[in-house]
Amino acid sequence: MLIATAATVFAYWPGLSGPFLFDDSVAIQNNEYLKITDLDLKSLKLAAFSHETGVLYRPVAMSSFALNYYFWGSDSFSFKVVNLIIHLLNGWLIFFLVRTLAGLREGSDSVGNQLLAAAVALVWLVHPINLTSVLYVVQRMTSLSTLFVLLALLAYVLGRMAWRASRHGKASAWFAGAGLSFVLALFSKENAMLLPFYIFLVEWLFLEGLSTHRHGRAHVYGVVLSWLLIPLALGLAFYIYMEMWGGFYVRDFSLMERLLTEFRVLFYYMGLIVFPRPGEYSLFHDDFPLSTGVFAPWTTAVSMVGIGGLVYLALRFRKSHTLASFGILLFLVSHLMESTIIPLELIHEHRNYLGSFGIVLAVLVGIKSLARPWLTPSLRGMLIAVLGVFLVAITHARALSWQDINRLSFSMLNKHPESARVNYQAAMVYLKLSADPMSDVRQRDEFRQLAVERFYHAAQLNPHDAGSLLAIMMIDALNRKAIHKAKMDELLGKQAPKIIPLDVPQGISEMAARRLKDELPSELATDNLLRISVCERQADCKFHDGEVDALFNAFLDNPGLPGNSNRMANLLGELALRAYARKDLAKAQAMIKKAIQINPTMAMFKLNGAVIMATSGDQDQAMAYLKQILSKPQPDAIRIRAEEMLQSLRRGASLVAPPD
Known part of the structure; x- marks a missing residue:
């Protein structure tokens, strides 16, 4: 022994x-x-x-x-x-x-x-x-x-x-x-x-x-x-x-x-x-x-x-x-x-x-x-x-x-090339390599393109899931944002790297919307849709007008999406932040209230809800959310944030943006 x-x-x-x-x-x-x-x-x-x-x-x-x-x-x-x-x-x-x-x-x-x-x-x-x-x-x-x-x-x-x-x-x-x-x-x-x-x-x-x-x-x-x-x-x-x-x-x-x-x-x-x-x-x-x-x-x-x-x-x-x-x-x-x-x-x-x-x-x-x-x-x-x-x-x-995620991913790809999940993971590795500052611009472009190809192969291997298609959309949107920034820098006389547009298959957005509406409402699709939304809301990605909204509408129409699940709460919480960013406070209030009703234990919903309510003029409800958070034990980061927000409200200061 x-x-x-x-x-x-x-x-x-x-x-x-x-x-x-x-x-x-x-x-x-x-x-x-x-x-x-x-x-x-x-x-x-x-x-x-x-x-x-x-x-x-x-x-x-x-x-x-x-x-x-x-x-x-x-x-x-x-x-x-x-x-x-x-x-x-x-x-x-x-x-x-x-x-x-x-x-x-x-x-x-x-x-x-x-x-x-x-x-x-x-x-x-x-x-x-x-x-x-x-x-x-x-x-x-x-x-x-x-x-x-x-x-x-x-x-x-x-x-x-x-x-x-x-x-x-x-x-x-x-x-x-x-x-x-x-x-x-x-x-x-x-x-x-x-x-x-x-x-x-x-x-x-x-x-x-x-x-x-x-x-x-x-x-x-x-x-x-x-x-x-x-x-x-x-x-x-x-x-x-x-x-x-x-x-x-x-x-x-x-x-x-x-x-x-x-x-x-x-x-x-x-x-x-x-x-x-x-x-x-x-x-x-x-x-x-x-x-x-x-x-x-x-x-x-x-x-x-x-x-x-x-x-x-x-x-x-x-x-x-x-x-x-x-x-x-x-x-x-x-x-x-x-x-x-x-x-x-x-x-x-x-x-x-x-x-x-x-x-x-x-x-x-x-x-x-x-x-x-x-x-x-x-x-x-x-x-x-x-x-x-x-x-x-x-x-x-x-x-x-198992010493290294890159080695593990490509080892699995060599053994199981027809696995959708293995291809997805290999694409994530290429995406990580494309952000490596040690790589030159040409290598980063190649890695991004390889990531698109692996994601698309994963989408073909699993025709029921939209997660891989949404990942392609996000890479493309990030790349378009980088190209737009480079062009603006050139106009201003600044030195800017030359970024090559990605070769993305046609109809990715429509295919993703169809799968979100009709196919399996997977956790991967939910997570990637939320990432896309955050990326657009924070102006890090450049999507076509109304493209992300169409994806949300398609997903919410999926009959298999559990109505009272944490997944639905996360979607509603993000929709509230999107409405808040557009200054549609009525919709933001309605969405965040639904999210909190589904998952009342999620402190981040209440933090965001406090900001939305305070901006809408409902100081009492904002303070109520913060007090609910502080009434229970919380991690230090959340507790400190809630205390700071509560003190700001008591001083009459405004809460300008959700903590996200």
């Missing part, structure tokens, strides 16, 4: 110096609520519920980010080191769990059981499929939830062993620990609600507590229902919650298509675990083809039969190969939530963080139990060592690419 720990640190070390990536910026890097300076309950509560993720907000995971910031600052290195420590703890818990379960089945804690447990932990720790749960900081939600699930499962097993030995006091303590761990797991990420299913597998396969007839069949069924109905009810509630926020309307697949595709996805996951292929691993897998029918493609039917066969084998050999059966069933159970009816994206590697343990366990148990005269214990150990070195090499190579 010490070798496994050292190998894991070596494998991940290059990636620890990498930056925050993608969702990290919203959830962590730019989240002012996490930047706590005192360890008081108010600050921790603000941090815990500062990011709306899932049904339960995941306050345990968010609190861990706040504590990370408090003790070690905002550098991404410390966040990734903590993620790696959590990963290592999970590896040790897997070691103890496998050793305990193997001892239950074989009746002793033999050296063979310990070596098997260590081998499973080693392979799982260094396996490349788990990399995103470590180096993608926001996925601490996954690894932390797994930590508490493993603690709960291990505590439950130890509690059952103590109960069998008539040590009821000790057993009760273990059960209490399991319950506490379950709560912590659930508030780290919602897929912890599958813990009762894992406990059921342990009871059925190892403890045989449900097979006893001592209390009668009715009692046994009651225990089963009490365990399994809880996660089923919670899962149904989560499904209803997702449906309220758009459900499958915001996806380019139906419920049936998702269920059919997930059969193939599960086999794809197993292939990545059993036969690691460096060219397949990626943060995005949206190029995975959709199953539109049982035989479209034909591999869907094969996968359905294959999953059924795995279940049959696990049940058929549950007594003779209990550990392997447990591993297979645990893998399948771990995907009951994220690979079934809930309208999530189709595929993500981090969903295998716990499930991959099951496949690794099944494979290594198979190697251990394979009876061949030539397959000596020494040779088996050598095979495990070679496998470990191979996995360390792949994970280390992946970690190297």
Whole structure:
């Protein structure tokens, strides 16, 4: 296990110096609520519920980010080191769990059981499929939830062993620990609600507590229902919650298509675990083809039969190969939530963080139990060592690419050139390079044009989303503004760089408006529309007259845009600022009031509302908004701004512009 720990640190070390990536910026890097300076309950509560993720907000995971910031600052290195420590703890818990379960089945804690447990932990720790749960900081939600699930499962097993030995006091303590761990797991990420299913597998396969007839069949069924109905009810509630926020309307697949595709996805996951292929691993897998029918493609039917066969084998050999059966069933159970009816994206590697343990366990148990005269214990150990070195090499190579966003983006583009999200990310890298002061003017023009081409390819690969088209429009508008400024400088006799107009496909604006109105109301489209509006409002972009207004009108006409969502509140908040900039105060008041009504906890809406109301002459309402902000704990930046605005109003001074 010490070798496994050292190998894991070596494998991940290059990636620890990498930056925050993608969702990290919203959830962590730019989240002012996490930047706590005192360890008081108010600050921790603000941090815990500062990011709306899932049904339960995941306050345990968010609190861990706040504590990370408090003790070690905002550098991404410390966040990734903590993620790696959590990963290592999970590896040790897997070691103890496998050793305990193997001892239950074989009746002793033999050296063979310990070596098997260590081998499973080693392979799982260094396996490349788990990399995103470590180096993608926001996925601490996954690894932390797994930590508490493993603690709960291990505590439950130890509690059952103590109960069998008539040590009821000790057993009760273990059960209490399991319950506490379950709560912590659930508030780290919602897929912890599958813990009762894992406990059921342990009871059925190892403890045989449900097979006893001592209390009668009715009692046994009651225990089963009490365990399994809880996660089923919670899962149904989560499904209803997702449906309220758009459900499958915001996806380019139906419920049936998702269920059919997930059969193939599960086999794809197993292939990545059993036969690691460096060219397949990626943060995005949206190029995975959709199953539109049982035989479209034909591999869907094969996968359905294959999953059924795995279940049959696990049940058929549950007594003779209990550990392997447990591993297979645990893998399948771990995907009951994220690979079934809930309208999530189709595929993500981090969903295998716990499930991959099951496949690794099944494979290594198979190697251990394979009876061949030539397959000596020494040779088996050598095979495990070679496998470990191979996995360390792949994970280390992946970690190297995670050192830099440019390297990671182009690495993913090389592996998944037909992924819309990968192309979008590559375009963002080109856009960043075009703003690099170290590049000359010609290179910047080339990078901007390459960004347009990548964005357009992403738009072609995903014909339902307007986000990439809006990005092209913004680049073009920024470029036109720069050209206009250069011409003005020339007229004034100033030295100005020669900026080349971009080669933008015709009809981008009309295509974007159509998609905003008729297609999926995605978060990317919302975010880019807001960026476009801010850019125009602040006079940094040069759009055609009425062009941005037409985009807003099209998007607001989309029947799938949730009427009472934070997304709608953000759109209304920006519309209020646009109306304010045009001195249409009546419209500005109406829009900001609607935004605040939808999301009354957003302090920025009330700050902007205070300015709009004060400019309109409604000083009382402006002060009321500011007092509402100050009545609750806020990050220092927001609190100070609200106090300054309130003092200005009390002095009779005007609030000239929204803080934005």
